[in-house]
Amino acid sequence: MTAAKPKTWLARLLLALLMTVTLLPFLSMFTAALAPSGSYPNGLSWPADPQWSNFARAFEAANMGQLVLSSTLIVLGVVPVSVLAATMAGYGLAKLTGGRNRWIYLVFVAGLTLPFEAVITPLYYEVRAFGLLNTRFAIILPLIGLYMPFSVYWMRAHFLNVPNDLTEAAQLDGATRWKEFWLVQVPLARPAIMSLTILLFLWTWNQFLLPVVLVKDPSRRTMAGALGAFQGQWGTDVPLLCAGSLLILAPTVLLFLAFQRHFVAALLQGSVKG
Amino acid sequence: MAGLKLQDVRKNFGAVEVIKGVDLEVEHGEFVVFVGPSGCGKSTLLRMIAGLEETTSGRLEIGDRLVNDVEPRDRGVAMVFQSYALYPHMTVYDNVGFGLKLAGTPKAVRDAKIRAAARVLQMEHLLDRKPAQLSGGQRQRVAIGRAIVREPDVFLFDEPLSNLDAALRVDMRMELARLHTDLGATMVYVTHDQVEAMTLADKIVVLEGGIVQQVGSPLDLYNRPANLFVAGFIGSPKMNFLAVTVDSVTDDAIRLASPLLAAPAVAAPRSWMLPGDRLTLGIRPHALLLDDTGPIGGEVTLVERLGNETIVRIRLDAATEVTAALAGQRDVALGAAARLGLAPDDAHLFDNDGRRL
Amino acid sequence: MTDGTPLTDARPRALRLLPTGRSRRARYTAILFVLPAFTAYAVFVLAPLIMSLYYSTLRWDGIGKARFTGLANYVTVLTDPDLLSIIGNAFELVLYFTVIPVLLGLAVASAIRGHMAGTFGTLTRTVLFLPQVIPLVAAGIAWSWMFASTGLVNQMLTAVGLADWTRGWLGDFDFALPAVGIIGAWVLLGLCTMLLVTGITKIDPSLYEAARLDGARPWHEFRYVTLPGLRQEIGVCVTVTVISALASFDIVYIATGGGPGITTMVPGLEIYRLAFAHRQVGLASALAIVLMVLVLIAITPVQWYAREKK
Structure with missing residues (x-):
């Protein structure tokens, strides 16, 4: 372990460098956000007279209250339903079906690498046919479907690791499949469900393509979708744009900081399994 | 009150038949042990009785009721799993009471039953713990408790002691025997350990290759094994087998010939045997004695002194060794010559197909 | 298969694959568990994907008449x-x-x-x-x-x-x-x-x-x-x-x-x-x-x- 000393320093140096590179854009945005509105600030320079009011103006210009509400509604529409459907399907595919029904699972997995762009055009016409264009359901319903490959794959992988003995013991204890699912399997699946919830929350909150295509009114979009519109409207006013962007990315960052451990675990596992 | 009846029960996994037509009757209150080497189908058969595996064909009755098409939960059986299969997120109390809760048993009744079972199994102090906080033996008790409270017609045990250490296994074995006496319920028990089978069973079912080799009481199996497989499987150390031919036949005995033996006479029923028939002679190690005039002789290749007995291996020729379990502490030297004798009644004869004569 | 008639080995193999009442019920249960997820997936992924394939063979402005143009x-x-x-x-x-x-x-x-x-x-x-x-x-x-x-x-x-x-x-x-x-x-x-x-x-x-x-x-x-x-x-x-x-x-x-x-x-x-x-x-x-x-x-x-x- 003595030989490891200089290496630790090298590692720390590298990491510090990476962290700086990661943080610089945020810092640069932050200083720019404090410059007088309409001015052209420099990359990274503390303004002589920090304009904290820019944040308040951006809050109003971006209609932040409405945006948070809209994003929350969309997340509430997408995440619980997706998690429930995926948990049920994951259990069904892992515990209730044998080799002959493997094709159902393979059909789900086939969608894992599907770029959303590949289906966005027909989705537009489909959502329009349903009469849902420009409503939040235009984002909610398709997202549930689009999340199924990953979510089902994720939950099935979890249920495969639950010993069959527990299922059988529950059967002998007199549980129907439905009761076994709720009383035995779901409580045991809590960590997997938690991670899935975090991932789906992030992906929904940050979803951009669907809101841009399917919903015109920014106040009915997700935060990310609204940010696109905000840029279109205020793109030339750098301080205001930066202030607005910081505000818009603040909710997820705050949640992330609060639940850092869970988020990191979910993101790491999520990509390994996905 | 429920016995168990199996009629030509079969099980296929795909194209492979793993249970090849089992007929069996178990009386109410009997303790039946399925025993056999791993892969013989004993666990599969137990799981078929539980309803965890479908029965491919044949009739399966529990208490005079055909249950082929009945869900596990409605069969009136309870099972103790090899892994115990306790629900990790529930306390011992909830684990034991889960079945009753599902059945909608009133809370007070449930509580009384759980506590009664806990008392029987001496685990009242464990009720608030989670399975992860228990030792192997304690988990075992919880698993049994979970079976008891359901008051099933038939208890099923799938190698319940195989995850315990040797000393604990002996304790639990005795406890299970006591439980059987107390409850008077029908129990079906799967094990690969013939000592467990011998000590616990009213009736042993020896399985091999998905076929029942023999059904009988422990001593039946020991004294009159139906075939070479049962003879070799039951009893420890293993029975010795020697290839012999029939030399001459008289009214109540036959004389055998073998290059390895000094032509002993063996009691055997009158039969169709003719001089020259090839047979297998089986001799239990405990039936052999040191006897300077005995028919078996050779060089001693192994001596194990266990105190109460002395295990001796004797080499007859390059390919054949015989094991003898001699009572007490014997003065036998490694490498010395020794001769063994046996009483004519202690020999087992098997025909060319391995069946007992 | 559940009526208990003794069955002989001569019985055709295919017959054994027929589900009994229990396995049929088990299959329905499995289907019920998978159905919600599959429906969402089918309606919002599989169907659009098929439509994408179909559209890709058309010359279409999204409003007027579409013309089939093959590949x-x-x-x-x-x-x-x-x-x-x-x-x-x-x-x-x-x-x-x-x-x-x-x-x-x-x-x-x-x-x-x-x-x-x-x-x-x-x-x-x-x-x-x-x-x-x-x-x-x-x-x-x-x-x-x-x-x-x-x-x-x-x-x-x-x-x-x-x-x-x-x-x-x-x-x-x-x-x-x-x-x-x-x-x-x-x-x-x-x-x-x-x-x-x-x-x-x-x-x-x-x-x-x-x-x-x-x-x-x-x-x-x-x-x-x-x-x-x-x-x-x-x-x-x-x-x-x-x-x-x-x-x-x-x-x-x-x-x-x-x-x-x-x-x-x-x-x-x-x-x-x-x-x-x-x-x-x-x-x-x-x-x-x-x-x-x-x-x-x-x-x-x-x-x-x-x-x-x-």
């Missing part, structure tokens, strides 16, 4: 120089999105080769994951500002005496695409680093000791212990980053809109433009299908490489 749209996608260079852009982005994060991640991981414990570890994890948590759109805006003429990049170049190099990076015909690539690399860097750092802790340290006793130099350790040990993690990094490069949309939409010219146009954005601005639904759908297939083709060898370990 003409695919021929266009694979021969039109603009569309080909758009697809080429996506693959060029792979160089930045994938190669930079994986190489840097490997460097950091093999330098650390251990758990990142303590406050410093938590701090690093938190900071490096920030780009994963924010919307890609926000990353796009942040870097648009970084690359702007008065942005930090130019400011730093000037500070080190390279004022001649300053430019509006995202508006530059030569540098816009690399600049977009840098944004993607920035987003994915933390994730790859953390994956590889976590992966390297799972390699048995005694392997390194054994290698050192066998006379291995640091480079050998990296080549014969670290790389094989990280195979799965590298596979994951490459898969994730390649998909996000080929299917990129958000960053390009915000940072450059595909310009200048079509130097930063990518298939994802082009599909959007064709379908909703140019009303060439058929061509957009053909490009969508081609994109989907390209992603599959690009990932399959990576998956093979990562799986081989087992």
